[in-house]
Structures are given as C-alpha cells and as structure tokens.
Amino acid sequence: MRTGYRPRTLVLELVMIAAAVAFLFPVYALVTLAFKDPGQIANRPLSLPDPPSTESFGSAWQSASLGSALLNSTLITVTSVIVLIVLGSLAAYFLARQAGRLSYSLYILFLVGIILPFQLGMIPLYQLVNDLGLLGTYQGMILFYTGIQLPFTVFLYTGFIRSLPADYTNAALIDGASHLQAFVHVIFPLLRPITGTVLILNAVHIWNDFFTPLLYLGGSGRETVPVRVFAFVNEYTSDYGLVAAGLVLAALPILLVFLVLQRYVIRGFSSGLKG
Amino acid sequence: MTAVITPPAANPRTPVKRAGRRGGIAPPWLFAAPALVVYALVMLYPSIVGAGSAFTDWSGVGEQRSFVGLDNFQQLVKDDQALGALRNTLLLTLAIVVVQNGLGLLLALGVHTTIKSRMVLRVIFFAPVVVSPVMVSFLWKYVYNPAPDAGLNAVLNAVGLGSLRQDWLGNPSLAIWSVAFTVIWQCAGYSMVIFLAGLEGVPKELHESAMVDGAGTVARFRHITWPLLAPAVTINVMLSTVGGLTLFTQIIAMTNGGPGYATDTLSTVLYKQAFVYGKFGYSTAVALVLAIFVAAVSFIQIAYLRARETSA
Numbered sequence: 182m183r184t185g186y187r188p189r190t191l192v193l194e195l196v197m198i199a200a201a202v203a204f205l206f207p208v209y210a211l212v213t214l215a216f217k218d219p220g221q222i223a224n225r226p227l228s229l230p231d232p233p234s235t236e237s238f239g240s241a242w243q244s245a246s247l248g249s250a251l252l253n254s255t256l257i258t259v260t261s262v263i264v265l266i267v268l269g270s271l272a273a274y275f276l277a278r279q280a281g282r283l284s285y286s287l288y289i290l291f292l293v294g295i296i297l298p299f300q301l302g303m304i305p306l307y308q309l310v311n312d313l314g315l316l317g318t319y320q321g322m323i324l325f326y327t328g329i330q331l332p333f334t335v336f337l338y339t340g341f342i343r344s345l346p347a348d349y350t351n352a353a354l355i356d357g358a359s360h361l362q363a364f365v366h367v368i369f370p371l372l373r374p375i376t377g378t379v380l381i382l383n384a385v386h387i388w389n390d391f392f393t394p395l396l397y398l399g400g401s402g403r404e405t406v407p408v409r410v411f412a413f414v415n416e417y418t419s420d421y422g423l424v425a426a427g428l429v430l431a432a433l434p435i436l437l438v439f440l441v442l443q444r445y446v447i448r449g450f451s452s453g454l455k456g
Numbered sequence: 457m458t459a460v461i462t463p464p465a466a467n468p469r470t471p472v473k474r475a476g477r478r479g480g481i482a483p484p485w486l487f488a489a490p491a492l493v494v495y496a497l498v499m500l501y502p503s504i505v506g507a508g509s510a511f512t513d514w515s516g517v518g519e520q521r522s523f524v525g526l527d528n529f530q531q532l533v534k535d536d537q538a539l540g541a542l543r544n545t546l547l548l549t550l551a552i553v554v555v556q557n558g559l560g561l562l563l564a565l566g567v568h569t570t571i572k573s574r575m576v577l578r579v580i581f582f583a584p585v586v587v588s589p590v591m592v593s594f595l596w597k598y599v600y601n602p603a604p605d606a607g608l609n610a611v612l613n614a615v616g617l618g619s620l621r622q623d624w625l626g627n628p629s630l631a632i633w634s635v636a637f638t639v640i641w642q643c644a645g646y647s648m649v650i651f652l653a654g655l656e657g658v659p660k661e662l663h664e665s666a667m668v669d670g671a672g673t674v675a676r677f678r679h680i681t682w683p684l685l686a687p688a689v690t691i692n693v694m695l696s697t698v699g700g701l702t703l704f705t706q707i708i709a710m711t712n713g714g715p716g717y718a719t720d721t722l723s724t725v726l727y728k729q730a731f732v733y734g735k736f737g738y739s740t741a742v743a744l745v746l747a748i749f750v751a752a753v754s755f756i757q758i759a760y761l762r763a764r765e766t767s768a
Contacts, residue, residue, distance in 0.1 A: 186570055194571040200563075201573075201580050204641070207599045210607060214598070226610045272491035279482040287488060294499050296754045298702050300726060301747040302502025304736050305509065309502060328498020331491055351481055360483045389588035391705045396731070407590040411709065414594050421598065421606075432591045439586045443579050446586065450646060451653040 214425035237426035245413035254405040261326035273338030294332030317401030341375040381449035510741040528741035541720040549700030551636040560647020568655045582645035593709035596638040600624035628718035654688030722746040
C-alpha cells in the first residue's frame, strides 16, 4: 500500500494534520490556561498567554501536594509491578510446563479473573483489607494490584512460555540445576519481550487507577496522584488557572515517560495481536 | 485497563511445544502457589462473598446480615436510579464501542500510509491513553464549561456558531453524550494502535495483485483489509465494551452522576449505595447484575467474533 507520495497523499496528510490539531485543542486550552493570570482568563479565553505567567504552577504544586503524591504513586506502582512480574512469571512457568488436569483447571481459574469485574468483590475486599489493618497503607494497595492484575499477567506469560522450546530448561535440569535455578538463569531472561509488555500495561494501569486508591488511601496522607488531583480540583474548582496548572503538572511525568519510550509503550499496548 | 489480548508468540519460527512434559522435568506446583494465594485472597474470595451478600441485607457495619432472598433484586427493578443507571450504562457502552472503534479505524487507516507525519500522529493520538482518566475528565470538564466565553463555547462563538453554545454537562439529555465523547477522545488512540497492528499483518501482495486486477481502494478495503482485521475488531470491541460497562472514574470526576441521575452508571450507583447510603447488600446486588452483564457480553462476543474470524 505504501506506494510513493502522490497528490492524494498530500491531501490525506493535510486532512490528518487538521484532525490532529482539532484533537489537540483541549490540550492547547488547558496549557494556555495554566500560563494565564486571572485577567487574561476572563478576557481572552482562546488566545496565547501574553505575558505568560508561571505563578500558578508553584501554588498548584503546593496546594495539591504533588511532590509526595508522585512519591506515593511511584512506590506503589514500582513495587506492585515487580511483585506481579515475579509471581506471574513463576506461576505461568508452572501452568505452561505442567501437563494434566490440575494445571489446566488452575489456568482456567486464572482466566476467570480477566472477565470478573472487580466491583463484585469490591466491598468484601474493602472489609478484608480493613480487617487486616491495611487500609491507608502502601502494602494494602500493593496487595490489591497484585491480586487484581495477576490473571492478565499470568495469561500473557503462559502464552509466551508455551511458545518457547522446552529444550533449554531440560538441558539445564539434566546438568543438575534446580527448577528455581533453571527458571532464574534460563527461562526468565528469555521472557524479556513479554516482561516488557507486562511491565508497561500494568504500570500504566496502576499509575492511573483511581477508584480503589480513593477508597483505600483517601485521607491517609499516602494518596496517589489521581486521588490528590481529584481532591485538589474539587477544592479549587473555580480557580481555573490553578486547576489547569495542577493538571498539567500531574499529567507531565507519565507523558514524558511515554514520549521517551513511545515505541515500546505503543508496542506493548498493541502487541496482543501478533500472536 | 485490564485487557483481553492474545498473548504474542516468542518467535513464530520455533515450533510450539506441547504443554505435556515427561515426569521429573515439569516444575513443582509450588511455583504457582504464591500467585494463587494472592489471587484467591484478592479476587476469588471477595467475589464469592460479594455474590452471596447480594441476597442479604448487610449494612456493611459488622458481620450482622440476614438472608433476604431476592429482595434486593426486587428493589432494583423498582429503583428508578438503578434502572436509569442500567439504561445509561448500555447507551454509553453502545456509543463508545461504535464511535471509538470507528474513529480508531479511520485514524489507523490514515496513518498506515506514506504520509510524512504518520509517526508523529500516532504518538499524538495515542498520548491520552497513558494519562489518568481523572485528569482527562477534568480537562474536558473545562472544555465543557457552561460559561458562554470559555472552552468549547468560546470556540463555537469564535467560528460564528455561537447559537450552538450549550451547557454540555448541565443539560440532562446532553450530559451523557458529553461524557461518552470524553472517553472516546481518550481511547480512540488505543483502538487505533490495535487496528494498526492488524493492518501491519495484511500481506502487501494481496493488495498489489488486487490492484493489478483493477480493484479500487474501497473494494480492496472491503474484500481484503476488513476480513483480515477480524482479530483486531474482536479485541477492540471486547476492550471497549468492558470499559464502557464498568465506566466509573469519568462520571465521578465530571458529573458525579448528575444532573439528577442523568449520568449515573451501574458502577457509580453501586459505589453510592455502599459508601454513601451504607446499603452494602443492595450494592453487591447491583454489582452482581454488572458482573453478569460483563460476563455475558464477553462470552457472546468471543463466540460471535470467533465464528466471524473463522468464516472470513
């Protein structure tokens, strides 16, 4: 289909660029808003900020306590993803390499978790986390994300391991390595492509999640970025410049990571298809 | 953003081995034990308790609860807020599935060409996918500002369409579509990259030989591209359906279910019933209805779309 650059291609190019400009309008509105003082917001809602004012950013960073929110989010996301990768790949190694009815039933049991909406268990789980004394703690959130994201993680890893030849591990085992050694030194390094996908999909989901951190962390001082932003926007709702600056700052970290790693992120999100 | 996706193969050239291993070589079940314990604790056990609580009058305080049979469900079919939420959920899901995937497909076809900006455009259209729905919702809440000289209304005014200015989120019959459009804006890029992966799997030779035979762009799309996109359609429709049925964050951030109950969904109703009104038993009944919908839709779609894939 890629056959040179013709006049038709130029027309398409212009149409697509126009679509992107329209698509980006809300972002333009938000970013310019963040750089305007109240007078400019009232009188010239669509123009570029002139002169640009960066005052709102400092006060938004403070009012929304974004610094500590970023730390909380980072801690919860990184730890959850590591635990998910370890538990998920180990379980998948068993499920993919063990024949028999038991391991197949177990695999199906994990798959059920993919279509089970978490709302069904939401309230009993809230009670359980409360009874365990984990409400308002990092551990509670990490436990939650590990459990909720395991089915999908196990599913991705199992499919991948099944497509790997068993010969490497068998050779290592025959040479006297334990199963764990064979897994750590032979299997896990081979899983790098799928580990990348697992990492990206889980990290983006956990970083952005809102419902559960709102329930578990609200008022604890350990709120993640989306929960802080929610409280912040609702408190300063009519101070448009401040709210806009807070939103820009809160969205920036993940957007920067995305821009640096865009190839891997887009591949991670779409990789499911190439199976 | 839990996704139902076919796991990619490590290397298409290596022959897929049977799962069966000779004795002694398969890893011990202990490998799966930690994952199973966490999964059972966080998902299986609460879901079973949740499904059971749907038939009780549990208030959420303490353990006290008594079996009330189908009372919660009888209450549900008479509850205007819950029925409205069910209707809203289905309407939102339908709009999101159709428009998000339609737009996603158009964007994918547009950037799967020789245009020079194709890589930049992919990044632009995909970027909102990685941002928290809370922030995207607040961004659009500003765009939908009811003031005549802000956001979308200011744009309409500037281009001479001032008569179309609306109270986008305050008008009960319009609010639900405004919310749907926010979700579509955020997720169209996700559909796009899945369609793109599908388009990349369409052999060039098929298009070339069809062109030699004189087939036009539309004919080639209908008879070559579209049938080969079936797996991408399956994944996209499933992802957006489940996403639509469980929609929560965007509603809470933009309208909190209002005006009135005009934008309540099953997820917001079950949240409010539990944590605002303390009716945990009733809330889990709503959750059970939602779970049945999600499971049923998943099964129907898998069956239907698999059949389509094999016949295409």
